[in-house]
Amino acid sequence: MQNNQRYLVTAALPYANNHLHIGHIAGAYLPPDIYVRYMRMKGEDVIFICGSDEHGTAIEMAAIQEGIQPREIIDRYHFSNKKAFEDLRIDFDIYSRTSNEVHHKTAQEFFLNLHEKGILFTKSEKQLYSEKEKRFLADRFVTGTCPNCGYENARGDECENCGSNLSPLELINPRSKITGDTPVVKESTHFHFPLDKYQEKLEEWLKSKNGWKQNVMNYIKGWMKTGLKERAITRDLEWGVKVPLEGYDGKVLYVWFDAPIGYISATKELFELRGDADGWKRYWLDNDTKLIHFIGKDNIVFHTIIFPAMLMAHGGFILPENVPANEFLNIGGQKQSKSRGTGILVKDIVAKFSADSVRYALAASLPENRDSEFSWEDLQARNNNELAAILGNFVNRTVVFAKNKFGNKIADRTESTPESEDLFRYVSSQAELTGKLIEEFRIKDALSEAMNVARAANKYFNDTEPWKLIKTDKEKCGSIINDCLRVCFSLAVIFRPFIPGASDKILGILGIDTASITWKDASNPAIPAGAELGENMILFPLIEDEEIKPAEKQKEEVTSSAEDKTEDGLITIDDFRKVQFKVAEVLECEKVENSRKLLKLRLKVGDKEKQIVSGISEYYKPEELIGRLIIVVDNLKPSKLMGIESHGMLLAAKSGKELKLVTVDGNIAPGAEVN
RNA sequence: GCCGGGAUAGCUCAGCUGGUUAGAGCGUCGGAAUCAUAAUCCGUAGGUCGGGGGUUCAAGUCCCUCUCCCGGUACCA
Secondary structure, three states: OOOOOEEEEEEOOOEOOOOOEHHHHHHHHHHHHHHHHHHHHOOOEEEEEEEEEOOOHHHHHHHHHHOOOHHHHHHHHHHHHHHHHHHOOOOOOEEEEOOOHHHHHHHHHHHHHHHHOOOOEEEEEEEEEEOOOOEEOOHHHEEEEOOOOOOOOEEOOEOOOOOOEOOHHHOEEEEEOOOOOOOEEEEEEEEEEOHHHHHHHHHHHHHOOOOOOHHHHHHHHHHHHHOOOOEEOEEEOOOOOEOOOOOOOOEEEOHHHHHHHHHHHHHHHHHHHOOOOOHHHHHHOOOOEEEEEEOEHHHHHHHHHHHHHHHHHHOOOOOEEEOOOEOOEEEOOEOOEOOOOEOOEHHHHHHHOOHHHHHHHHHHOOOOOOOEEEOHHHHHHHHHHHHHHHHHHHHHHHHHHHHHHOOOEOOOOOOOOHHHHHHHHHHHHHHHHHHHHHHOOOHHHHHHHHHHHHHHHHHHHHHHOHHHHHHHOHHHHHHHHHHHHHHHHHHHHHOOOOOHHHHHHHHHHHOOOHHHOOHHHHOOOOOOOOOEOOOOOOOOOOOOHHHHHHHHHHHHHHHHHHHHOOOOOOOOHHHHHHOOEEEEEEEEEEEOOOOOOOEEEEEEEOOEEEEEEEOOOOOOOHHHHOOOEEEEEOOOOOEEEOOEEEOOEEOEEEEOOEEEEOEOOOOOOOOOEEO
């Protein structure tokens, strides 16, 4: 057989600033794992590549906020996510990371290749620069007042309040999110990639692609219609792949440029580990290789437009054969979101349920055509009503029967019946159908067809009634049980891509070596009559209601606590409303004796008076404050400072050694609400 | 605002270029069976395919419009 075909399968590189949730798994990792397992059993030459995407602003910012090095952030999530994949038995040939030396080198070479060809061009742009930190501030590092609605904490890229898109330069009174200082406008020069020049070539290439999913094509059309635009491929940032040219200190490759190159670097690394340093070329530079990117829909542009354009520009590389992007998996109608901290994390779900159960439940509701829903009840129902009741039960009833009636040995098959032949014809055609569906990336349908085999198997058991036959015709009964055991083998093969754990167990019971299993075994399940069966076991323990309920509660807790403290420090309007700010007039003010910086203030808030203690005597003298209107938090839980009760706190802005009271712009009655 | 996507049985979803009584799984209800993790098998009920209008011999499927949800993207004060 002269099949030179090779497959290079990639799964989106997870960004190493958060833990993976099951939406990621359903979108971009479980489908390729199933696909790859199947293709391997079919005897195809496949490599399966993934790794952590570890550069970019968000990681640098997270590090600054936590006061640690980016390295610590990426290590935390790289290893956590690597383990999450292992726990779910998602078996990459390599799970690499873009902080690796081989990646930096590969990305730099790629950049230089384009640069030397004169494809890239430079352009200078005005950007905000922090003198204090000696660095340019990325959009997300800046906050300020929105020029449209006046919201004071608008982000550099958009205003959360009115939804307008902003550039940091538009912000009124911009501040660094890190130090709070005011940045200045400064020119910065960046390399750009002329994506617009590749539009025609891309469109032509895409035209030749049939069999791509409709949703993917729709996204592409949208982008093409608006017209592609040049894109900056460098940034002013510390954390990333350095621009490998003189005079570009402090600049790194933009993360979207370096990340997809990670697929190439990871492949290089894989073959280095295999002692075949040039092996990666067979996969990336050879037209006999089919490159398949599994991703979520948020990544479609990068994998169908930007990265292919980069590969075209570089030359020599193959372009993707298909990009079967999935939609999103929601939970209770709610989007799972890293940045909002909602969603069910892999590490939490595998702590509680088996990889097989989770894989099955997710595979059964993959968001292949549109966003889909996942719930804990779903997981329970899938496990109990399908895995346990249909598949698990069939294997169990067969094995138990063989054990009780045939001395735990594989009975002889002495005769064949039309029913038996029908059954195996069906098994064989279902195996073919399941495989075909997997190859078409219709994993959900494939799984459903696989389960139909187990249904047919149960029906065969029911219809042939071996429990009756054993009393009248043990030989014929033995043939039936032999059939059933062989179907168990077929089931182990057909289900193997989806639930490898259970497949191993079934094959273990049957005493079959798992190493040499091929897809063809599903149609030709050969088991040695007379051989002793291994120890039976329950493949899928039932999931009780109690196991689901705490999980639900847990989920709610996660969600609600996440609302209070989200990744980028955002709160909801409801959170804000909890705090009652009021205008207060300072009636009396005196220094607290023996304290270094405490002042005791007597305030008039509406028609009541209250006392607060505040640590501002280093900045304000008591007499300066009397008569002034200030802003206080009115509903703060009272506390004692140096034995003196304080019933609130005043607001003041602090920067370095400066502190200024927050006041109101003009006269207003004390007690007025601030919002 | 503009562009795109979605709205199909109680639930989760399939329905390609328009064509017989709109499908599957789960759940419901009834029956058979009792080897098996009270697990199986057979059957039943259940939908004016988001609302309205149109094209057609024929529309869930095409066109228009409206409502709601989700993405993307532009701008005004």
